[in-house]
Amino acid sequence: MPGMTHEVRAGDQVLLLSPDGKTYLLGLVPGGSFGTHHGNLRHDEIVGKGFGHAVKTSLGHRYLILEPTLEDRMMKVKRLTQIIYPKDAALILLKTGLGSGMRVIECGAGSGSSSMAIANALAPNGKLYVYDRQERFLENARANLDRAGLGGMVEYRLRDVTQGFDEKNVDAVLLDLPSPWEGVAPARRALRGGGRLASLSPTYNQIEKMVTALDEAGFVLIETLELFIRHILVREGKTRPFERVIGHTGFLTFARLALDRFYSSELEEVREPVSASIAVEEEEPSGSL
Numbered sequence: 001m002p003g004m005t006h007e008v009r010a011g012d013q014v015l016l017l018s019p020d021g022k023t024y025l026l027g028l029v030p031g032g033s034f035g036t037h038h039g040n041l042r043h044d045e046i047v048g049k050g051f052g053h054a055v056k057t058s059l060g061h062r063y064l065i066l067e068p069t070l071e072d073r074m075m076k077v078k079r080l081t082q083i084i085y086p087k088d089a090a091l092i093l094l095k096t097g098l099g100s101g102m103r104v105i106e107c108g109a110g111s112g113s114s115s116m117a118i119a120n121a122l123a124p125n126g127k128l129y130v131y132d133r134q135e136r137f138l139e140n141a142r143a144n145l146d147r148a149g150l151g152g153m154v155e156y157r158l159r160d161v162t163q164g165f166d167e168k169n170v171d172a173v174l175l176d177l178p179s180p181w182e183g184v185a186p187a188r189r190a191l192r193g194g195g196r197l198a199s200l201s202p203t204y205n206q207i208e209k210m211v212t213a214l215d216e217a218g219f220v221l222i223e224t225l226e227l228f229i230r231h232i233l234v235r236e237g238k239t240r241p242f243e244r245v246i247g248h249t250g251f252l253t254f255a256r257l258a259l260d261r262f263y264s265s266e267l268e269e270v271r272e273p274v275s276a277s278i279a280v281e282e283e284e285p286s287g288s289l
Ligand SMILES: C[S@@+](CC[C@H](N)C(=O)[O-])C[C@H]1O[C@@H](n2cnc3c(N)ncnc32)[C@H](O)[C@@H]1O
Pocket: 081, 082, 083, 084, 085, 107, 108, 109, 110, 111, 112, 113, 114, 115, 131, 132, 133, 134, 137, 159, 160, 161, 162, 176, 177, 178, 179
């Protein structure tokens, strides 16, 4: 309902908007204090206020209290590694068809940014199994997911991808590590028939190796793409794109597991993008009544 007040409680995370347009993600603890260059904010003064309302610092500046979105939480994780950005995570969720109650494997954990998007999509009844070969990354990802209130959705495994996954019949696997092709055989063993695989790689040579590995392992509808995002500076009479853009994050590869051999790579010399081939199939045959 427009204008309805949702009250902030102790233990919540809030997004604070400063007078100079910066945002801060803050976990509220009783007696806590948040230091800013506009003065201090007492956590207890934020508790009990409604989202959308402002609170004053010790120096009298107003900070607006907002509810953090999944995107805010992903961008503000404590980062020890590269992360999957929200634009890429959004398409991964859509392409892998993730939803409540599904079981998913992710390797590696990194900083837990993509894990957040997946765990959120699987809630409340699904499970995400996060693998990484480095304990400090697993622990940092765990702390980030706990802070986002998603910890209960996730189990963590300290393991190199080449040693395989424990789970069977999972709905999807996400591989975000420098050698995702090493995860293809383990993913094949873990996925259910028709299960989806997604991976992100920053370089062309990685996607060549990955797509070859997927093809050889019997995955189908293999598709690789790159997403660009362009922010627009909107001002009356002089609206234009921002000069600075996010250049390159990574290439996304998607595939689905066929349990029966469906076609060989020789028959498929030119790979059509999945969406392009679907569009062609849906066209009315020419000359039909
Ligand atoms: C780029 S980070 C993943 C970022 C994560 N998707 C995020 O959004 O925060 C890559 C992770 O893969 C892990 N990794 C690299 N090689 C691995 C391997 N062979 N087995 C398991 N984990 C591996 C690294 O330790 C690192 O944490």
